[in-house]
Amino acid sequence: MAKPKIGVLALQGDFEAHRDALKRAGAEGVEVRSASDLELIDGLIIPGGESTTMLKLIEEEELLPALKDFGARKPVFGTCAGAILLASEVVNPQQRSLGLMDMSIERNAYGRQIDSRIAPIEIDGEPAEAVFIRAPVISRVGPGGKILASYQGNPVLVEEGRHLAATFHPELSGSERIHKHFVRKVAGERN
Amino acid sequence: MNFQSDQFRLKVGLAEMLKGGVIMDVVNAEQAVIAERAGAAAVMALERVPADIRKEGGVARMSQIRIIRDIMASVSIPVMAKVRIGHFTEARILEVLGVDYIDESEVLTPADEEHHVDKSDFKVPFVCGARNLGEALRRIAEGAAMIRTKGEAGSGNIVEAVRHIRTIVKEMKQLTVLGKEELVHEAKNLQAPLELVEYIAQNGKLPVPNFSAGGIATPADAALVMQLGAEAVFVGSGIFKSSDPEKRAKAIVKAATYYRDPVKLLEASEELGEAMPGLDVSKMPESELMQTRGW
Secondary structure (H helix, E strand, O other): OOOOEEEEEOOOOOHHHHHHHHHHOOOEEEEEOOHHHHOOOOEEEEOOOOHHHHHHHHHHOOOHHHHHHHHHHOOEEEEOHHHHHHEEEEEOOOOOOOOOEEEEEEOOOOOOHHHOEEEEEEEOOEEEEEEEOOOOEEEEEOOOEEEEEEEOOEEEEEEEOOEEEEOOOHHHOOOOHHHHHHHHHHHHHHO | OOOOOHHHHHHHHHHHHOOOOEEEEEOOHHHHHHHHHHOOOEEEEOOOOHHHHHHHOOOOOOOOHHHHHHHHHHOOOOEEEEEEOOOHHHHHHHHHHOOOEEEEEOOOOOOOOOOOOOHHHOOOOEEEEEOOHHHHHHHHHOOOOEEEEOOOOOOOOOHHHHHHHHHHHHHHHHHOOOOHHHHHHHHHHHOOOHHHHHHHHHHOOOOOOEEEOOOOOOHHHHHHHHHOOOOOEEEOHHHHOOOOHHHHHHHHHHHHHOOOOHHHHHHHHOOOOOOOOOOOHHHOOHHHOOOOOOO
16 A cells, blocks of 8 residues: 655645654655645645744635645644644634634743743653643643643643644654654545 | 754754744834734844944944833744844843844844854854854854854845855755765864764754845745755845835745745735845945854
8 A cells, every 4th residue: 555645734834844754654745835735645734833924824825725625534733833723712812723623722822932841741651752842732622632642731632533733843853653643544544 | 062952952943943934124013013914933123124234333232122022022923132243141131031032143243253152051042144164063063053144134135145055055065975084174174063064964954954144135035045955034124124014024925935936936026016225245345244243
């Protein structure tokens, strides 16, 4: 069977780091900048970066309907800014989003860059590392959401149906564990 | 040099998040809001844009704190601010203030003609300018977590930014084909630590993101330096010294994303109004150049 083809939204942010992580996780990563690029892929990663910048470009290029439609059919994984774009409600400040996952998220909730941190977390009882950079906090998870990891009492890795959101940056840690999990989800949906 | 330390990874991590974006110079909260609305990935708070510093002369220092505070309070994107080369006290003040990145910048009047700030000693990340690989590696050795080409700030002329990015990219390529003993010799020529020279030889790129600055005035300028290898752009005077800042800011943001797509670049370049006035750098006296500050 061919490797799953996973797009990385490459409007702005650390999309290259995700592409490298996908490669290590056994998938083919391709850059996505237009609605037609979405037709070629089995799943999508929305990377870290500035959510306001990505949102401007999504609106400017009229990608919002295409991304929502993609998410209604195929898996999407958002990290940090990507998680913000996936959430149904964004605060601090309030802004538009794709609303593919029923959760509330607060931007820059830990403070400024000086409050960024690398912290130990646990996923499925195994230790993992979470790189938080001007990270948001998920303040509410809808009834369909499953919390896979938490830090300081807040969910940091959440799964809802085919979608996945992390407030940290697994693409900046050496481990491909979370990317492998997403690749498996994409492969599962494809079958 | 410990690239694996948590602190250094977090500093480089924020620079990673800015890739593919535009960092815009702003002098007040109103401009910062316009920049954010146009899609800036970050703003750089300063008292005067480089074109005005050039025109008005005098000593250019770190911004007034009130201006930086106002800007930090009015936008949700990262806020950077500049300190004079070697002025580690200005840097300590900005660190306590909580800016997200410090630019130890040749645009301001240098405070020390021999030493740059020991940036590894700070929790806040630093970006520094460079004209060539030796300069870039010396700044990284001092702890810079992002490099930007210097170009010639406030000139509205892309020629120096092009020269600097081409120089750095070429010097990196050359190292990748050299043997071990040749790298020792190159480290001497570049006046850079051997360890960093070996890193470039193995990886063909800097251990930190490499952005471009100094003279970007149009969407085409931004796309040009990105095609030459820059991973994001800083735009100083180019936006707020043009006739329609908001429109131009949006257009440059679009160009930084679609830098390889000429159709999108055409769209971005339509109906922009007047660009900032430009200067012929080759006719400028040496004493007026900002790029020669720092070593």
